Amino acid sequence: MSKTLQKEVDPILCASQERKISGELSYNELTRLKDVIEPSSQPIRADLEFSRIGKFVVVTGRISASLVLQCVACLEALDFQVEIDVKLAIINSESLLNQLPDNYEPCLLEGDHLLISELVESEVVLVLPDVPRHNVCPIDLPKSSSSKDFALQMEEKKNPFDVLESLKKH
C-alpha cells in the first residue's frame, strides 16, 4: 500500500496542479540518513502539497517518523520521534534568499527537477541531534566483579573531593 517517495517531480508543474504527494521512505531507500539511523527505524512518512505564493513554488505539509538512533554513551538504541512542519520555498538561485515568503525556509533546487526523497531526507537531517544520547541510559550494569571494582574506584576517587568540599564549607 505504501508509495515510495523516490520520485522526481517538476516543481512548477506540481504547483500549477496543486499536487499532493504522500508516501513513505523505507530504510533501504535512504541515502544521506542511512549511516546515521539504525535499520530498525520505521519508514519516514511524508504528506506534502505543492502550491504557489507570488513567484515562489512552495511545499507545505508534514514529515513524521519513528527513528532509531544509536546512543553515543551506551551504544544502545535510542528512539527518536520526528515531526516536522514543512514550509519550504523552492528557489534556484541564492539571490532569491532575501525575498522568501514569511516563515518559509529555502530549498535550493539544482536543475528543473526535485527528488522528493532528497527533500524529505534533508529536512530530517536538520532535526537529528548532533550527538544522540539518552537522558538516562537504560543499561543495567553487569554484576561482574570487574564492574564492582570499577564502581569502588569511582567511590574512592570521589571521596577526596567530598572531603575538600566539606572543608570549604567550614
Ligand SMILES: [Zn+2]
Ligand atoms: Zn545511552
